[in-house]
Amino acid sequence: MHRKVAANGNEAIANAMRIANPDVCGAYPITPATEIMQRFTTFVSNGKVKTEMVLAESEHSAMSACIGAAAAGGRVATATSSQGMALMWEMLFIASGLRLPIVMGMANRALSAPINIHGDHSDGMGARDCGWIHLYCENAQEAFDNMLMAFKLAEHMDVRLPVMVGMDGFITSHAIQTMEWIDDETAANFIGEYKSTNPLLDIKNPVSYGPLILADLYMEYRKAQEHVMSGVPKVVLDIAKEFEQISGRKYGLFEEYRLDDAEVAIVVMSSAAGTTKEIIDQFREKGIKVGLLKPRLFRPFPYAEVGEALKHLKAVAVLDRADCFGGSHGPLYVDIASALYNYAQRPVLINKIFGLGGRDYMPDHAEYVINELLQITKDGKVKSVKEYIGVRE
Amino acid sequence: MPTSLSLKELSKKEELFSPGHRLCSGCGAPIVVKMVMLAAQYPIIAANATGCLEVSSCISEYTAWKIPWMHSAFENAAATMSGIETMYRSLKKQGKISDEIKFIAFGGDGGTYDIGFQSLSGAMERGHDMTYICYDNGAYMNTGIQRSSATPFGADTTTCPAGSKCPGKLQQRKDLTKIIAAHGVPYVAQASPSHWPDLMKKVRKALEIKGPKFLNIIAPCNRGWRSQTNDAIRLSRLAVDTNYWPLFEIENGVTRITHTPKDKKELMRFLKPQGRFKHMFTSENEWMLTAAQEHVDAYWERLQREQECFAPQNGTRLPNPEHLNWQ
Numbered sequence: 001m002h003r004k005v006a007a008n009g010n011e012a013i014a015n016a017m018r019i020a021n022p023d024v025c026g027a028y029p030i031t032p033a034t035e036i037m038q039r040f041t042t043f044v045s046n047g048k049v050k051t052e053m054v055l056a057e058s059e060h061s062a063m064s065a066c067i068g069a070a071a072a073g074g075r076v077a078t079a080t081s082s083q084g085m086a087l088m089w090e091m092l093f094i095a096s097g098l099r100l101p102i103v104m105g106m107a108n109r110a111l112s113a114p115i116n117i118h119g120d121h122s123d124g125m126g127a128r129d130c131g132w133i134h135l136y137c138e139n140a141q142e143a144f145d146n147m148l149m150a151f152k153l154a155e156h157m158d159v160r161l162p163v164m165v166g167m168d169g170f171i172t173s174h175a176i177q178t179m180e181w182i183d184d185e186t187a188a189n190f191i192g193e194y195k196s197t198n199p200l201l202d203i204k205n206p207v208s209y210g211p212l213i214l215a216d217l218y219m220e221y222r223k224a225q226e227h228v229m230s231g232v233p234k235v236v237l238d239i240a241k242e243f244e245q246i247s248g249r250k251y252g253l254f255e256e257y258r259l260d261d262a263e264v265a266i267v268v269m270s271s272a273a274g275t276t277k278e279i280i281d282q283f284r285e286k287g288i289k290v291g292l293l294k295p296r297l298f299r300p301f302p303y304a305e306v307g308e309a310l311k312h313l314k315a316v317a318v319l320d321r322a323d324c325f326g327g328s329h330g331p332l333y334v335d336i337a338s339a340l341y342n343y344a345q346r347p348v349l350i351n352k353i354f355g356l357g358g359r360d361y362m363p364d365h366a367e368y369v370i371n372e373l374l375q376i377t378k379d380g381k382v383k384s385v386k387e388y389i390g391v392r393e
Numbered sequence: 394m395p396t397s398l399s400l401k402e403l404s405k406k407e408e409l410f411s412p413g414h415r416l417c418s419g420c421g422a423p424i425v426v427k428m429v430m431l432a433a434q435y436p437i438i439a440a441n442a443t444g445c446l447e448v449s450s451c452i453s454e455y456t457a458w459k460i461p462w463m464h465s466a467f468e469n470a471a472a473t474m475s476g477i478e479t480m481y482r483s484l485k486k487q488g489k490i491s492d493e494i495k496f497i498a499f500g501g502d503g504g505t506y507d508i509g510f511q512s513l514s515g516a517m518e519r520g521h522d523m524t525y526i527c528y529d530n531g532a533y534m535n536t537g538i539q540r541s542s543a544t545p546f547g548a549d550t551t552t553c554p555a556g557s558k559c560p561g562k563l564q565q566r567k568d569l570t571k572i573i574a575a576h577g578v579p580y581v582a583q584a585s586p587s588h589w590p591d592l593m594k595k596v597r598k599a600l601e602i603k604g605p606k607f608l609n610i611i612a613p614c615n616r617g618w619r620s621q622t623n624d625a626i627r628l629s630r631l632a633v634d635t636n637y638w639p640l641f642e643i644e645n646g647v648t649r650i651t652h653t654p655k656d657k658k659e660l661m662r663f664l665k666p667q668g669r670f671k672h673m674f675t676s677e678n679e680w681m682l683t684a685a686q687e688h689v690d691a692y693w694e695r696l697q698r699e700q701e702c703f704a705p706q707n708g709t710r711l712p713n714p715e716h717l718n719w720q
Contacts, residue, residue: 023483024476052483054475057515061472064512067465068440068476074484076476094465200461201481203436203492208456210441210464212448 002247003181009172012140012179013079013105013165014039016147018049019187020103023074023194026054026062030084031117032169033107037079059084063091063102070100071209073199075151078102081169082109085123089130095162096131097225098209101154102162104132105147107173108270108321110357118358119169121269121322124298125331131225133163133232134298136269138255141179143167145249146296148182151191152239159235160197161228166298168271168321170358186246229300236297253302255294256309258284262291264347264373265310267336268319269295272354272361276319279366290370295332307339313347315376316340317369321355329386348376351386365390395434395597398590403431407459414457415449419622421612421629422446422528424586426499429526432593433600435495436460438477442470442504445535445614446528468508471516471525474498478521495600496523502543503533506569517576517605524599527569528612538617542567545637546688547681548669550617555672560681565688573607574643580606582642582651587630591640591651598642611638619668631663636693641700648699660686 007015014036017025027037043049054069056062059080070076080088085106095102108124110116124134135150137143143165150163167173182190198207213221233253240251257277259265266276273294283290293309295301310316318337320330328334333351340346352369355361368389376382396402409430416423422445430437438461441447447464450457465473474496484490498516500509505527513525532550533539539552546565549555553562574581580602584592592610599606611632613625620628632638633652637660640652661682664670673681701707 023487024479026476050483050487052479052486054479055519056472056475057511057518061469061475061512061515064465064469064472065476065479068463068473068478069480070476071463072438072477072480072484074480076480090466091469098465200438200463200477201484201490201492201494203438203461203494206459206461208451208458208462210447211451211453211456213453217453 002183004178005181006176007140007179008174008176009137009140009143009167010035010107010174011039012144013147013167014043015181016144017077017105018043019148019184020075020077020151020191021049021188022051022077024054024066024069024076025051026056026065026069026076026078028056028059028062028080028084030059030081032109032119032173033079033081033084033105035173036105036107059087060091063088063095066102067091067095067098067100070095070102071098071199072201073196075155075194076100076102077104079105079107081107082111082123085127086111089127092127092130092132092162094210099160099228100162101160103147103150103154104162104164105143106164106166107169108166109169116357117169119171120356120358121166121320124164124166125322127164128299128331131161131229132299133159133161135163135165135296136298137165137167137172138271138273138294139172139179140177143172144179144181145243145247145251148187148191149239149243149251153235155194156235156239157195158231159228161232166270171271182247190243190246232300233297233302233305251296253297253305254309255296257292257294259291259293259309261289262313263289263377264315264370265291265293265313266317266319266366266369267293267295267310267332269298269321269332272319272321275361275363276366279363279370283370288374301335301339303335303339306336307343310336310340311343311346315348315350315373317350317352317373319352319354319369323353323356333386348380348382349385350376350382353386353388354390359390361390398593406431409437409459410450411457411459413455415452416445417616419615419625420445421530421586421614421625422501424625425526425528425610425612428586428589428592429497429596430460432596433495434597435493435600438462438494438496440464440470440474440477440496440498442498442500442509443467444501444504446499446501448535467504469512470498470500470504470509472512474523474525475516475519475521478523496521498523498525500525500527501534502527502529502531503541506543506567507541513573514576517573517578517607520604522603522605524596524606524608526608526610528610530612530614530617532614532617534614534617543569546685547673549672550669560672560678570607570609576605578605578607579603580642580644582608583638583640584608584610585629585633585638585640586610586612587626587633588640588652595642595651617669620666624666628663628666631658634658635660635663636689637663639693639696641696646703647705648696648703650696650700660689
């Protein structure tokens with residue numbers, strides 16, 4: 001039975017975790033992800049899950065405990081945001097380097113300083129190259145679905161890598177939306193039983209985790225990791241196909257919205273895609289060919305597929321909810337530019353930085369960007385490649 | 394049947410920390426680890442903080458550990474072990490595992506007193522059934538002998554070098570053993586490889602007690618202490634005999650000195666063979682020897698008082714172990 005409910009993103013993620021029923025969860029509170037673990041520990045206290053909690057004294061220790069638990073041999077999950085992810089940063093690389101299938105819910109939030117508790121992508125973008133698989137969600141439904149798929153993906157025998165599932169802090173984590181649950185049994189069967197590989201707890205077959213690897217072999221380890229990562233998109237698609245059968249909902253590496261015949265398009269991740277689609281529909285009603293590409297699998301980034309999906313366009317605006325401060329463009333822009341660079345014919349590419357620290361992304365922002373793209377198709381002039389929108393001057 | 398703590402019996406046991414590791418000759422750490430492993434009567438799973446012991450015991454396809462072993466980072470051996478132990482508890486409750494396994498985390502003083510202090514404190518407070526063992530060599534030896542909060546007063550290290558303006562480290566050591574005892578854990582102890590039956594008894598005791606335990610074990614480093622490669626046991630014995638490193642335990646709040654030197658020696662007997670204290674033996678630094686001796690004497694006196702004060706026969710009310718909810 002699929003039940004329509006009103007729920008927020010944190011509730012969606014907590015329930016996906018309940019269904020996955022991890023053996024161990026590490027946790028440390030941080031706004032706006034705190035509610036995920038509050039809800040989850042209520043399941044623990046009421047016997048709805050078999051999970052043992054490690055209520056750590058920091059996110060660094062929460063992730064360290066997840067790493068120890070995953071190596072010990074069982075299903076492991078956690079959740080965090082912002083500074084918490086920043087404090088975990090060292091351990092994120094160790095989780096992926098040790099090939100531990102940990103699943104983490106993430107309510108994306110701005111980074112200090114100045115301190116700010118609201119939604120933007122600075123945390124996830126800062127951890128984009130840590131060897132984790134990143135999935136990003138537009139709404140609570142996607143948060144639920146992606147979190148369920150994340151367990152299957154992380155634990156897949158061709159993958160065995162940690163996965164983080166990002167949704168916009170407050171906008172998605174706290175706003176109550178209509179969504180559809182999948183009944184527990186169907187969803188749990190979809191995820192399947194956890195299968196351990198080289199568990200520390202197997203005392204008859206002792207293994208050493210975390211060796212020192214010097215210049216003679218370090219590159220080979222890294223290449224092996226890169227090789228595994230490059231196979232992830234295929235598994236993501238296979239799992240999405242299986243998921244469609246239980247949910248009726250289709251997922252790809254990214255979502256294309258009215259993109260096929262579009263002349264201009266916006267690329268934007270997470271909740272802002274919803275607002276953008278509304279405006280695209282308004283332009284389409286006027287016969288203007290606008291589309292959208294919303295990345296879902298952000299790491300590994302499907303460069304070839306994204307390039308193919310965008311190459312026919314005349315102009316594309318990449319909207320980044322984070323900036324890099326590298327004297328360059330937003331992180332998503334850089335990826336999209338890489339995806340398109342090898343095509344002789346490629347769209348004009350502009351970059352807008354928006355929504356930092358929870359600043360609202362309004363319909364007129366999307367409209368402003370689309371009008372600019374349309375102007376570019378007429379006169380070919382780019383007034384500035386990178387611009388902050390919705391900012392007080 | 395427990396193996397008796399006789400050399401004859403112990404020599405029949407398999408060494409679970411095997412030769413061929415790459416620790417320096419004369420290092421105290423592998424001696425401590427071997428004693429711990431020989432003392433253990435259960436299957437052990439170990440976690441290791443980054444440090445000398447870790448980098449030298451598991452390199453590429455070689456490992457000195459014949460038991461399951463894990464290293465993840467520097468500051469988190471206790472947190473990593475928290476996760477391993479929690480997974481064990483979870484799978485045991487689910488009936489997926491039946492072995493009786495004990496968990497030991499090893500860290501040097503840098504990874505324990507300093508950078509790993511928070512994660513150790515957290516793990517002790519959460520009550521994980523684990524034994525944390527610090528092999529204390531009194532500095533960051535792995536990175537080249539830098540000052541830690543376990544470095545003794547006066548020591549010359551590469552980050553507090555004895556010079557014309559500053560004669561080495563001017564602060565006393567952090568009293569970590571007592572700090573961990575203050576967490577209210579059921580068992581903490583200090584040990585020394587020179588007194589190996591005492592050390593091994595403490596390991597056995599710790600492994601029998603449910604909940605978090607902490608052992609602080611002195612582990613001489615001839616590189617950092619600037620002593621001879623055959624000095625590890627002699628120096629750890631002098632550390633005990635001068636009361637620099639008292640052997641004691643605190644079990645459920647009761648302090649017990651487990652060894653009182655019969656012939657207490659002056660602290661300088663411990664300091665003199667070590668190059669790191671050489672500058673203290675000049676006339677202008679004589680005050681340092683006095684200060685160090687006074688500190689050691691005061692600590693010993695206080696420890697004896699604690700033993701008297703917190704003895705059950707003196708009316709000390711102890712926590713009822715039945716009420717302690719260790720994991």
